[in-house]
Amino acid sequence: MTDFDCDVLIAGGGPTGVTLAVLLARRGVKVIVAEKEADIYPLPRAAHIDHECMRILQEAGVADEVMASSRRASRYDFLNAKGEILMRFEGSEQVGPGGWPLANMIHQPSVEDALRRSLATFNTAELHSRWEVKSFAADADGVLAQVATPDGSKTIRARYLVGADGARSPVREASAIAFDDLNFEEPWLVVDVLVDDYSRLPSENLQICNPERPTTCVLMGEGRHRWEFMIKPGETAEQVSEDAFIERLLEPWNVKGAVRMERKAVYTFRARIAAQWRKGRVLLAGDAAHQTPPFAGQGMCSGLRDAANLAWKLAAVVKGEAPDALLDSYQPEREPNVRATIEMAIMMGKTVCITSKWGAFLRDMKFKLARKLGKLPDGPPAYPPISTGAILEGSAAAGSYFPQLIDNEGNRLDEQMGIGQWLIARSELASAKLAPFRKPLERWMDKSGVEAVLVRPDRHVFGTGDVAELRSAWDDQTRY
Structure with missing residues (x-):
């Protein structure tokens, strides 16, 4: 057929x-x-x-x-029960390598x-x-x-x-x-609200690492906000979903009259x-x-x-x-990245989801010490590049993420170059198409120590090196 x-x-x-x-x-x-x-x-x-x-x-x-x-928060804070900072990720409103703000709600x-x-x-x-x-x-x-x-x-x-x-x-x-199964399973209540008064809501994303009730509070798209509350042992989905129960959970945030409930749902957060x-x-x-x-x-x-x-x-x-x-x-290309993101999420989750007061005390001491020693990350780690698959293994920067450059007029490289693969050679940077991006492209090539780069359609680097060799290697991997 x-x-x-x-x-x-x-x-x-x-x-x-x-x-x-x-x-x-x-x-x-x-x-x-x-x-x-x-x-x-x-x-x-x-x-x-x-x-x-x-x-x-x-x-x-x-x-x-x-x-x-969409909306942007300037930072992502992990706070303990006393409101003290355990970990802070800043700069999420800044433009990232993809050519857009790092985090968009x-x-x-x-x-x-x-x-x-x-x-x-x-x-x-x-x-x-x-x-x-x-x-x-x-x-x-x-x-x-x-x-x-x-x-x-x-x-x-x-x-x-x-x-x-x-x-x-x-x-x-x-x-x-x-x-x-990566052995993470936690039931949480998700509460989404419509916002009538932003001045009474946090302007940053928060993880409240309180053993009494681990809580997430984050921005969402325009006109909305979200809380997530960990469900304690012995509590049922029906119980925590009652409006009166949710009102009690929101009382410490002092948002009565500032928000209207849009959705409530119980989810089991899993890693698989x-x-x-x-x-x-x-x-x-x-x-x-x-x-x-x-x-x-x-x-x-x-x-x-x-x-x-x-x-x-x-x-x-x-x-x-x-x-x-x-x-x-x-x-093979995607799974290592997914595993790394899941491991990061589990690490964050295990930081938040401690319900033992003694366990929370030890966690807080660990983070305070790491903070004093300058050992805490100032943002999420870079997820691993592609290490095997449709890349020219062994060439400089192969498998890495190629940035979307923006010229002085606000034009983006992707719009100039189109949706296919790109072969960019240093000798062609003065061309009409590449000239607006010449300086950042030269900096990228200088940093990688290369004369040419072949960028895949998903904007990961296939490989770097000689133009003819790149064309031949691309054809070997992607052509009959």
Whole structure:
């Protein structure tokens, strides 16, 4: 069977699935998104997007709109029960290597709406609500999926199926892919509010490391704020979700009359990674492939990074420009980054989630000593670069993240260079296209000690060195 309804069928129309669909459609790939819900979930979930993921949203055509309604905090504080600083991350409003502010607090439904409107502009893409992938069978050439729709069962033939269908992923379950449990599981109450008076709310993001009730307090998109409260042993989801209970939790914040409750929900924060992200013609992305506690704000970001890594590879393969084996690099490239973000989130979570007074006392003493000795980090650590996969291993800066430079007029390098791979040689920096970015490009090349760099479509460095050798190495890895 060789007749295809689409090149890529994506199960799940959340931010990961729709971002992947937009990036594929921009590359001329025919894509169908099957989303089982009737509409976007209307209440907030993810609250944070970092600079790298804003760059991904830029490629998807929605960054300016998302930025317009996002908010920024100047710092992220971890405080003990007395309000003393245990750890402080500053400068999150500054522009990061991705060309956007380091940390952006968002309203997820607005982000999803912008992504869907962007997807609708492509005639090679379809998003169908109330469509659910019920079963599928893969063969050497593609996947045959049975999809439940409002008009009855429908058969979809695709070259590849991507399960971006959430933590409970039916695609992952049907593929018999196990999870590696990283042994973090904590139930929390999430309370989202609409804000009427910002002057009575904190302007920074906070982790309150109080053993009586560990608490998170963070900004969200325009007009909103969030609290998260750890649920104590013996408390039930029903009990902590009662309005009167929540009012008591908010009393110490003195925000009565300044906020109105929008959502309350109980979540169990988990840390897990799927054992396989690819099984033949079936791939996993986002929460279907990995789940992270929220303390580092990397849950949705990790899914967007999956989409960016996978999009250019799937496009090259389905268009006959690269071998199917290129997709084997997806998990080896992404998993180390995901594990590092999850480990960071677990470290933060274990710092916050201490409920023993003695344990909290020891933690506080440890942090005070480290602070005096200057041993505390002043920000989240840099996550590991790509160390293996579709890169020229052994060349300087291979696998590192290539910055998005901004010229004096505010123009961004990505917009000038386009969505494909870039081969930038020092000898061509005076060209009309590169001249506005010449000085920072020279500084980057000087620092790396190179004459040319080949940057992948997901803006990681493929390799550096001689121009002809870079072209040849790229072709060897990404061409038939």
